[in-house]
Amino acid sequence: MIKLYWSPRSRSFTTLWLMEESGLPYERVLTDISTGAQKAPDFLKINPMGKVPALTDGYAALGEAAAICAYIADRYPETKLAPAVTDPRRARYLQWLFFCPSCIEPAIIQIFTKIEIPTSTAAWGSATQVFDVLEAALAKGPWILGEEFSAADVTVGSGLNFAVRLFKMVPSRPAFDSRPLHGAAGVPARGEDRGGIDGRFVRAHRLSTTVRKRWARFALPTLRRHPIPTPSDHPASASG
Numbered sequence: 070m071i072k073l074y075w076s077p078r079s080r081s082f083t084t085l086w087l088m089e090e091s092g093l094p095y096e097r098v099l100t101d102i103s104t105g106a107q108k109a110p111d112f113l114k115i116n117p118m119g120k121v122p123a124l125t126d127g128y129a130a131l132g133e134a135a136a137i138c139a140y141i142a143d144r145y146p147e148t149k150l151a152p153a154v155t156d157p158r159r160a161r162y163l164q165w166l167f168f169c170p171s172c173i174e175p176a177i178i179q180i181f182t183k184i185e186i187p188t189s190t191a192a193w194g195s196a197t198q199v200f201d202v203l204e205a206a207l208a209k210g211p212w213i214l215g216e217e218f219s220a221a222d223v224t225v226g227s228g229l230n231f232a233v234r235l236f237k238m239v240p241s242r243p244a245f246d247s248r249p250l251h252g253a254a255g256v257p258a259r260g261e262d263r264g265g266i267d268g269r270f271v272r273a274h275r276l277s278t279t280v281r282k283r284w285a286r287f288a289l290p291t292l293r294r295h296p297i298p299t300p301s302d303h304p305a306s307a308s309g
């Protein structure tokens with residue numbers, strides 16, 4: 070049985086959403102990071118970083134949300150969450166699958182910390198560049214690869230969910246409102262049977278936001294105390 074080690078209101082959301090989209094049976098193992106459960110020796114054997122999410126599947130074990138998405142989509146092709154390795158769309162799929170940890174997350178951190186880095190040095194360029202590129206990629210849709218939903222929509226959608234909806238660090242744009250965030254608005258997330266108010270995005274969101282009131286009391290006000298710049302008035306967007 071696949072086991073997903075998760076903590077509410079965390080990056081675990083990405084993998085909760087992915088597992089809900091996969092339709093595979095899995096066990097959720099609560100690993101509440103407010104209790105330090107993620108640093109227990111047995112958990113460190115699964116993810117030596119001592120962070121959630123992590124996943125085990127028989128003898129396989131891994132951490133890193135995007136890697137977990139890649140693993141499930143490839144290991145269980147019947148989930149139809151990834152183009153086959155021989156499919157030309159595979160190249161763009163891989164690019165967008167890892168765009169969240171490689172570019173969206175650092176861009177969010179840069180907005181939050183206001184660190185100035187030359188765009189040629191920053192792996193993500195600038196926050197403006199990241200969200201401009203995403204907007205262009207999502208313009209045609211309905212999904213990031215076009216007609217087919219994939220695990221890349223889960224990683225990109227989760228990044229946008231954090232940046233735009235939850236922490237409001239990035240102003241929304243029409244292309245962001247209409248695609249991965251649809252699930253939250255009750256619009257089908259992946260076909261009729263998967264969408265609606267009980268859609269898989271919404272279900273994952275409900276799972277993720279239960280419990281952990283302590284975290285919410287601490288972290289959300291901390292984030293909201295910081296003024297939220299629009300990408301275009303962020304200093305990082307001025308350089309390069």
Ligand SMILES: N[C@@H](CCC(=O)N[C@@H](CS)C(=O)NCC(=O)O)C(=O)O
Nearest residue numbers: 079080102119120121122133134135
């Ligand atoms: N690069 C990791 C980041 C995971 C991560 O930062 N998890 C946080 C929660 S959002 C965590 O476990 N923090 C607890 C800790 O570091 O002790 C991923 O994408 O999965």
